[in-house]
Amino acid sequence: MTVHVQAAIAKSLAPPTSTLWNTQLREFAKQCLFSDALHLYRRMLRSGQSPNVFTFPFVLKSSAALSFSVTGALLHGHVLKTGCEPEPFVQTSLISMMREEVVSVNSVTLLGLIPGCFSPVDLDLGKSLHCCSIKIGLELDSSVGNCLLTMYVKCGSVEYARKVFDEMPEKGLITWNAMISGYSQNGFATRVLDLYREMKLVGVSPDPVTLVGVLSSCTHLGAHGVGREVEQRIELCGFGSNPFLMNSLVNMYARCGNLVKAHSIFSSMKERSLVSWTAIIGGYGMHGHGELAVKLFEEMIKAGIKPDKTLFVTILSACSHSGLTDRGLEYFATMERSYGLQPGSEHYSCVVDLLGRAGRLKEAEELIRSMKVKPDGAVWGALLNACKIHKNVKLAELAFERVIELEPANIGYYVLLSNIYSDAENSEGVLKVRTMMRERKLRKEPGYSYVEFKGEVHIFLAGDRTHQQTDDIYRMLAELESLVRKLCESNGIGGKMKNEQHLIGENNVHSEKLAIAFGLLNTRPGMEIIVIKNLRACDDCHLFLKLVSKIADREFIVRDATRFHHFKDGVCSCRDYW
């Protein structure tokens, strides 16, 4: 179409109609070729073709994107804000054009203007466009409403978006999708699932776009049940060839630990994009199969696909979790050398983690000092974490000092340092950290864990006794604890358990332990137990849960704020190498 239009205009075989001009303008605006759009607009005027109501949105959008002044007062504010002087051509051509036609702001104009505000810095301008649409009584128009809703989502104002959503009298598929994707992209996974249920109840049929948002939220929540329902729907509706949807499905299964299923979907895909590869490689890496992740990565390179920055984060972390230190360092070196990708802070934090887990703390510290970009909190945080593993109090103090300069309110780092002191039996240090937290009025958010069982969510806090099965749960825990102790003594791993001894007992019952005990009580062998934890899963529970999986011969997953921990037969597929 585009080629045809260009050819028609260039050869002037027939005088282009306004529709042809507008189609080409729209193409340019869509591809963000804004100055091309403005040039085309100039040619259009020169050729004697008058712009009409369909012309304005694309010209206005292009002008707005280029920060040029367009329609009077509305965008004048924008120009002042960015400090861009209006380009003389745009100004003169617009003024002359306006003189000839009365520009009335209608829904089409708004639809051209609002997408110019799809970024948090333009939120104020977007709000004024919202006011403008209310003034002319168009805010309830479904296209304008959808557009405003999306604008708020892209600006990160989910609550405003929801307000627009609630006020819209006619909610079409696109309205539901915009809200569902909006929640999904901003991390409100439970709200996505609520809205999805509501949508089906009012009789709107989900399409692939809906399901992508829903699947992404299932992945974050570990909501396997909904995920499987979505998969059935995909088959039923014949959406199986949609690459976006298939990527989401691969990602969901990969992250939930069902790598066989993830791989089979991945293999069956006709088009495998970089995102598909990232999903499957990340899945293997996350579950401790670093060798397989590396193998797939090499396969991808051989297939002629170029990795991007995201994939490098994924592969570096895969190497880190499987102890493939040197392989990871090689990849880090090729990033810039072979692919021209400048490593960012996120890559450095992976490499610090890589070196740190391997005990190469000195090199990790040197790497940070050699960084061209300013290290962020995550980089020093990775070093601090390594100090916890390898019990280096001195370096930990330095890393803590740096990380706290950058993220003074991040409680996780205070807890980490406190645990490092506690491991070193340095009670003075523990006290120091606690005082610091009190002075800064920082309080640790209470950790909780929950299990989804028969459509209900069972939530537990540390030491919780409110659940109706409390007695049985505690009995089960006491039994497990005594079996764990026996196993430790007979296998001579009591040393590792030493730090954990004080955790056993009612005062130190972690929420994930309660959730697992609940799961063991209520599910049959062979059924998977998935526990979700709001914060990071407790390191001290790790060994306990591994041993429980052996004793009870059961498989379970603890999904915490950062990753999946897959426990099976006494092994955790996550960070098990050390």
Next chain:
DNA sequence: GTAGGGTTAG
């Protein structure tokens, strides 16, 4: 002729 989509560490 308008609005909605997948991947990333700690």
